[in-house]
Amino acid sequence: MKRTYKHALVIGASSGIGEELAVQLARDGAHVAIVARRAEELERVARRIREAGGTVFAHAHDVRSYESVDPLFDRIVDELGGLDCAVYAAGVMPRVVEGEYDFAKDRAMLEVNLVGCVAWMNRAALHCEAQRAGTLIGVSSIAGERGRRGAPVYCTSKAGMTAYLEALRNRCSRYGVNVVTAKPGFIDTPMTQGMSGLFWLISAAEAARRILKLANGRGRSGFVPWRWSLVAFVLKRIPSFLFRRSNI
Amino acid sequence: MPSELRRAPRRVVAGFGLAMRSYSHYLEPRSTEELARIFGRAAEEGLHIALRGTGNSYGDAAIAHRELVVDTAGMNRVLSFDREQGVIDIEPGVTIRDLWTQVLPHGFWPAVVPGTMKPTLAGVAAMNVHGKNNYKVGPIGDHVLDFDLLTPAGQTLRCSRTENRELFHAAISGFGMLGAFTRMKLRLKHVESGFLRVETIRTRDLAESFAIFEERCPEPDYLVGWLDGVVGGRSAGRGVLHAASYLPASEDPLGAARSLQIEAQELPSRILGVPKSLLWMGMRPFLNNLGVRCINAAKYQASRLHRNGHRYLQSHVGFAFLLDYVPEWRRAYGLGGLIQYQPFVPRAEAPRVFGELIALARKRGMPPYLLVLKRHRPDDFLLTHAVDGYSLAMDLRVTAANREALWKLGHDMSEIVLAAGGRFYFAKDALLAPHHVRRAWGDERWNAFLALKRTHDPRGVLRTDLARRLLGEELWGS
Numbered sequence: 001m002k003r004t005y006k007h008a009l010v011i012g013a014s015s016g017i018g019e020e021l022a023v024q025l026a027r028d029g030a031h032v033a034i035v036a037r038r039a040e041e042l043e044r045v046a047r048r049i050r051e052a053g054g055t056v057f058a059h060a061h062d063v064r065s066y067e068s069v070d071p072l073f074d075r076i077v078d079e080l081g082g083l084d085c086a087v088y089a090a091g092v093m094p095r096v097v098e099g100e101y102d103f104a105k106d107r108a109m110l111e112v113n114l115v116g117c118v119a120w121m122n123r124a125a126l127h128c129e130a131q132r133a134g135t136l137i138g139v140s141s142i143a144g145e146r147g148r149r150g151a152p153v154y155c156t157s158k159a160g161m162t163a164y165l166e167a168l169r170n171r172c173s174r175y176g177v178n179v180v181t182a183k184p185g186f187i188d189t190p191m192t193q194g195m196s197g198l199f200w201l202i203s204a205a206e207a208a209r210r211i212l213k214l215a216n217g218r219g220r221s222g223f224v225p226w227r228w229s230l231v232a233f234v235l236k237r238i239p240s241f242l243f244r245r246s247n248i
Numbered sequence: 249m250p251s252e253l254r255r256a257p258r259r260v261v262a263g264f265g266l267a268m269r270s271y272s273h274y275l276e277p278r279s280t281e282e283l284a285r286i287f288g289r290a291a292e293e294g295l296h297i298a299l300r301g302t303g304n305s306y307g308d309a310a311i312a313h314r315e316l317v318v319d320t321a322g323m324n325r326v327l328s329f330d331r332e333q334g335v336i337d338i339e340p341g342v343t344i345r346d347l348w349t350q351v352l353p354h355g356f357w358p359a360v361v362p363g364t365m366k367p368t369l370a371g372v373a374a375m376n377v378h379g380k381n382n383y384k385v386g387p388i389g390d391h392v393l394d395f396d397l398l399t400p401a402g403q404t405l406r407c408s409r410t411e412n413r414e415l416f417h418a419a420i421s422g423f424g425m426l427g428a429f430t431r432m433k434l435r436l437k438h439v440e441s442g443f444l445r446v447e448t449i450r451t452r453d454l455a456e457s458f459a460i461f462e463e464r465c466p467e468p469d470y471l472v473g474w475l476d477g478v479v480g481g482r483s484a485g486r487g488v489l490h491a492a493s494y495l496p497a498s499e500d501p502l503g504a505a506r507s508l509q510i511e512a513q514e515l516p517s518r519i520l521g522v523p524k525s526l527l528w529m530g531m532r533p534f535l536n537n538l539g540v541r542c543i544n545a546a547k548y549q550a551s552r553l554h555r556n557g558h559r560y561l562q563s564h565v566g567f568a569f570l571l572d573y574v575p576e577w578r579r580a581y582g583l584g585g586l587i588q589y590q591p592f593v594p595r596a597e598a599p600r601v602f603g604e605l606i607a608l609a610r611k612r613g614m615p616p617y618l619l620v621l622k623r624h625r626p627d628d629f630l631l632t633h634a635v636d637g638y639s640l641a642m643d644l645r646v647t648a649a650n651r652e653a654l655w656k657l658g659h660d661m662s663e664i665v666l667a668a669g670g671r672f673y674f675a676k677d678a679l680l681a682p683h684h685v686r687r688a689w690g691d692e693r694w695n696a697f698l699a700l701k702r703t704h705d706p707r708g709v710l711r712t713d714l715a716r717r718l719l720g721e722e723l724w725g726s
Binding site for chain 2: 132
């Protein structure tokens with residue numbers, strides 16, 4: 001059964017999967033609040049939603065300013081008149097080259113991908129548990145399944161996010177809250193631009209469509225699109241002594 | 249710091265029935281000084297406070313959505329206990345459980361206890377709680393000798409029947425609106441044995457249930473009726489009544505020295521072989537109109553296994569704390585939780601009014617799953633619920649689908665109760681509207697209460713969701 005939402009919040013909505021999720025939620029009738037760091041990009045997405053006849057509230061906010069999450073969340077809930085869906089789609093993946101151990105980059109990934117997710121989703125979970133309803137969607141990644149040499153801390157942040165979302169699901173499902181973990185494979189977004197060796201690439205709009213479909217179930221965790229679960233199945237079973245010699 | 253309290257951690261906080269829910273900042277002060285500082289800061293930051301103990305009020309009396317909940321259950325030292333006189337001086341975070349375990353081995357029992365031992369004395373006093381012996385000994389307020397009240401204005405006032413009399417009679421029954429109890433002295437009841445002699449009386453309908461109360465009161469020390477709220481027709485209001493009286497030491501089969509020990513009082517850890525902590529899950533499939541009908545019928549028929557007037561001995565704990573037999577029983581009501589509705593109606597009108605209420609709830613398809621009938625007497629606390637009459641506690645299931653209809657039912661029931669001169673009880677309330685309270689207590693009492701509120705809490709710091717609902721318009725324009 002297709003779930004519909006009245007009041008949705010999308011964090012990380014200025015591009016990629018987050019943008020498309022916001023657009024599709026608005027198209028399905030939800031009043032949408034969009035949050036992202038880059039104000040101009042955010043305004044572009046807001047215009048896109050308005051032009052399609054949707055209702056949108058945009059808030060420029062860096063997910064690393066954790067102190068402002070609480071008041072901003074309250075403001076958004078008041079503005080929307082409630083909240084029944086929150087999406088965390090903010091994520092960064094700066095390139096890390098062979099031999100580079102850059103703490104600043106690594107820290108940014110942990111702060112945006114993982115700590116920001118905990119800050120926002122905790123706040124949304126508090127709201128949803130109290131109202132005994134709501135859907136929380138986290139856009140994690142297949143990258144969280146293994147610690148790969150090419151993206152060490154990105155994998156770490158997504159593994160953390162996947163574990164956190166699972167814990168949140170175990171915590172909140174008894175209160176009627178639907179926590180969804182979406183683990184995309186390769187998606188055609190600004191994040192993957194210029195990367196080599198991509199395959200099975202789908203558009204961000206297609207990914208968003210599949211993520212909302214995933215959220216129609218109860219407490220699902222899944223790969224986007226589904227065929228990436230075959231890759232994950234194999235990936236997880238490669239023994240460590242082989243994995244460390246490979247270039248995956 | 250400009251917004252120290254606003255940075256305090258938040259958590260989901262619900263009323264006991266889990267139907268009234270909120271999230272708020274949450275603090276657990278350990279001392280009066282800390283509490284006073286929180287009062288001061290909250291006023292500066294424009295944050296409102298709900299005082300909370302162990303969270304046993306059914307509705308929204310101890311929650312404040314998006315504001316600040318101050319949990320004082322940690323302030324729970326016993327300050328002194330006079331074993332000769334049976335007088336105990338406590339910090340009011342002490343619970344009924346703490347209290348009876350402390351005093352029973354010395355031959356005392358709290359004079360008034362509710363159906364659960366979990367509440368704190370601060371909560372019990374703020375709500376002026378009654379027991380199954382209200383007609384005989386009054387509410388808990390009648391057994392409080394004095395207390396210290398920390399007001400949001402920052403004063404600590406000693407209150408008793410001779411000192412700050414008005415505040416004494418208003419803070420007890422004042423649902424935490426006038427200040428926080430920081431010390432309290434109580435007089436305890438002397439008991440000779442750890443047992444009560446209990447008699448069960450089966451009744452065929454509501455009229456007979458009332459007839460037994462009229463016939464027996466005030467002779468037994470306790471009298472309470474369980475009624476079937478689901479069955480209709482001629483059997484409506486049938487039930488099982490329990491009358492109990494303190495046992496003289498000479499009749500105690502264990503001997504008072506043993507029966508007064510805590511070990512003789514513990515509730516069973518398993519019921520029918522099932523660990524208590526899991527029992528609520530087994531109840532869950534039955535908490536619907538059909539399931540309760542079956543359970544109630546079985547319970548009623550089971551009472552036929554004994555002849556009417558069957559007598560037995562039961563521990564104080566076993567008789568008093570029925571709600572503690574099945575831990576977390578409220579969760580069996582499912583996600584929507586439950587509310588309790590407990591009107592108090594003058595004696596002459598009670599049989600008619602309660603009959604109408606049960607019939608109305610049944611007609612609307614929301615029969616009460618539990619009904620408890622008790623006898624009351626008036627007392628001199630400002631917003632007391634007690635009248636010379638009866639109360640009927642009704643447990644009503646809340647679901648996402650019935651919520652609106654249930655609130656409408658509550659409103660209609662309140663109109664019937666008010667027309668008969670009835671009152672309500674803040675510890676149980678979820679449904680009342682502002683115009684109901686003025687009618688229930690009358691302008692004189694209500695205005696006196698509002699005047700005290702303005703004096704002792706001029707900035708309206710103490711503001712629970714219940715207060716916002718009932719006082720909001722008059723005091724704060726919202």
